[in-house]
Amino acid sequence: MTDRWFLSKDAMKGLDLVSVCINTLFAIEQAGEEKKVLSEEELQNNMARGELLFKKLRVAAEGQIEKGVEVDPVIFRLVDELRKELRVTPSQLVKKLMRAEDDLNRAQASEETVKLLEKISDIAKSWTEKKVAALSSSIH
Amino acid sequence: MQKLHKEILSKEFPSSLNIFREHTGDIIEYVNILFRSAEVAKSRKIKEGFLYLIDIILGYYLTQYQFFQLSLSSMKEKELWNALENLLKYLADQLNLRTTPMPILGDDYYSTGSFMYFRELSSFAPRLKTEYYFIAVDYLDLPLFWPLVAHEIAHCWLSETRYVDEACALEVAQEIKKETGKSLENKIEEVLCDLVATKIFGSAYPWAYITRLWLHLNGKDFNTHPSHSFRIECMCSQLENMGMYPAAEKIRALRDERVKEGWQREVIWQLKEYLIGLSDEFPSIADREHYVKSLSIVKRVFTSPPEDPVLLFMTCWNHLQLSNLINLEKALPKYTSVILKVLRG
Numbered sequence: 001m002t003d004r005w006f007l008s009k010d011a012m013k014g015l016d017l018v019s020v021c022i023n024t025l026f027a028i029e030q031a032g033e034e035k036k037v038l039s040e041e042e043l044q045n046n047m048a049r050g051e052l053l054f055k056k057l058r059v060a061a062e063g064q065i066e067k068g069v070e071v072d073p074v075i076f077r078l079v080d081e082l083r084k085e086l087r088v089t090p091s092q093l094v095k096k097l098m099r100a101e102d103d104l105n106r107a108q109a110s111e112e113t114v115k116l117l118e119k120i121s122d123i124a125k126s127w128t129e130k131k132v133a134a135l136s137s138s139i140h
Numbered sequence: 141m142q143k144l145h146k147e148i149l150s151k152e153f154p155s156s157l158n159i160f161r162e163h164t165g166d167i168i169e170y171v172n173i174l175f176r177s178a179e180v181a182k183s184r185k186i187k188e189g190f191l192y193l194i195d196i197i198l199g200y201y202l203t204q205y206q207f208f209q210l211s212l213s214s215m216k217e218k219e220l221w222n223a224l225e226n227l228l229k230y231l232a233d234q235l236n237l238r239t240t241p242m243p244i245l246g247d248d249y250y251s252t253g254s255f256m257y258f259r260e261l262s263s264f265a266p267r268l269k270t271e272y273y274f275i276a277v278d279y280l281d282l283p284l285f286w287p288l289v290a291h292e293i294a295h296c297w298l299s300e301t302r303y304v305d306e307a308c309a310l311e312v313a314q315e316i317k318k319e320t321g322k323s324l325e326n327k328i329e330e331v332l333c334d335l336v337a338t339k340i341f342g343s344a345y346p347w348a349y350i351t352r353l354w355l356h357l358n359g360k361d362f363n364t365h366p367s368h369s370f371r372i373e374c375m376c377s378q379l380e381n382m383g384m385y386p387a388a389e390k391i392r393a394l395r396d397e398r399v400k401e402g403w404q405r406e407v408i409w410q411l412k413e414y415l416i417g418l419s420d421e422f423p424s425i426a427d428r429e430h431y432v433k434s435l436s437i438v439k440r441v442f443t444s445p446p447e448d449p450v451l452l453f454m455t456c457w458n459h460l461q462l463s464n465l466i467n468l469e470k471a472l473p474k475y476t477s478v479i480l481k482v483l484r485g
Binding site for chain 1: 176177180181182183185186189190192193196197199200202203206207210250251252253254255256292295299304305308309323324325326329364
């Protein structure tokens with residue numbers, strides 16, 4: 001009865017995750033430009049949301065070590081896939097995410113942070129397009 | 141898109157559908173921003189990212205536009221559509237929902253829409269300014285089954301809360317997830333929606349559920365949804381908590397007659413008490429007083445029906461349970477007429 005709800009919900013979540021990644025990557029690129037298209041406020045907001053995303057992922061990754069952490073199940077799934085793609089242990093992933101979080105907190109980004117954002121965005125993209133396609137084909 | 145927007149702007153809609161018009165304007169604005177960002181981005185990966193976002197946002201919007209068209213075309217059934225619209229308004233008010241869902245007379249009971257999940261992560265994307273939901277009923281069903289709408293609106297309500305995340309974070313839930321290797325999110329959400337619906341419509345919800353799904357109660361495919369047996373068990377326990385013991389007893393007896401497999405076979409059965417406990421915090425509309433009153437006015441349901449939608453559905457279902465079913469064919473249209481009369485206001 002409610003598959004369409006779950007498809008919509010997952011699509012919305014995926015869309016939010018991809019948006020954050022792309023907007024953060026754009027902010028990182030813009031930070032290095034002399035002539036900026038983004039205002040200082042937009043730039044900081046995008047960085048802050050990227051930092052928050054890494055924090056959420058880090059908390060979820062820690063939740064794979066300690067129990068009882070309250071995290072959205074999609075974020076948990078994202079951490080699982082990220083760990084598999086990067087072939088790292090939960091504690092190694094926690095360290096990577098923490099470094100990325102610190103980077104963005106200082107409004108900077110190492111190559112590793114950029115790669116992480118791209119990877120997260122790729123994972124979220126593949127989910128999102130599947131969900132949107134499934135929802136679309138569910139309408140007779 | 142601009143053409144579609146102009147078309148939508150030029151038409152008159154009932155006020156409950158206006159939100160989709162606003163949403164269309166937001167989408168155009170947001171897509172323009174994304175195009176401009178794609179143009180100025182230097183990295184190919186970022187350009188592709190923005191174009192991907194445009195593609196997926198438009199893809200999702202066009203899917204939602206089809207639901208909007210379904211809602212518009214179902215307006216032809218004016219009486220039914222207005223009654224459903226009023227019921228949704230009533231439920232949205234009771235649940236203090238951010239927005240009233242748009243009604244659809246569709247092919248099944250379902251909900252969809254555009255809404256925020258990661259509120260704190262979401263950019264100031266205009267896409268997210270206007271949130272909306274659609275809720276559909278099965279057009280072929282009698283309005284007697286509309287308490288099932290409460291389950292659908294419960295999905296919308298839960299999306300505005302943290303209850304699903306809380307339940308998924310429970311240690312037992314994480315243990316089960318580890319053992320089964322599957323996410324429990326959807327199963328947990330389904331049970332919570334049943335509990336919300338039972339707290340709204342009391343015994344009318346499980347009666348509508350068990351009657352509509354009677355032929356499917358023995359189904360075996362419960363990968364993403366909990367078993368019917370378990371769901372009915374949770375609803376009955378909730379009814380008992382609400383003091384509606386006779387209804388709980390009857391519904392359980394019917395379930396046991398029909399379903400061979402015990403409710404404890406459901407993988408999340410250990411979460412039952414926790415989920416029911418969690419629902420103590422949910423908005424409660426139906427109570428024992430409604431139940432007792434509905435039994436006392438059962439005989440007058442067709443002559444002086446109650447105006448309160450919850451009492452109305454409870455009384456109709458109690459009437460159906462207490463009457464001998466020989467005259468069912470004659471009685472069914474009467475329920476439809478009385479429900480539509482009350483809901484149209």
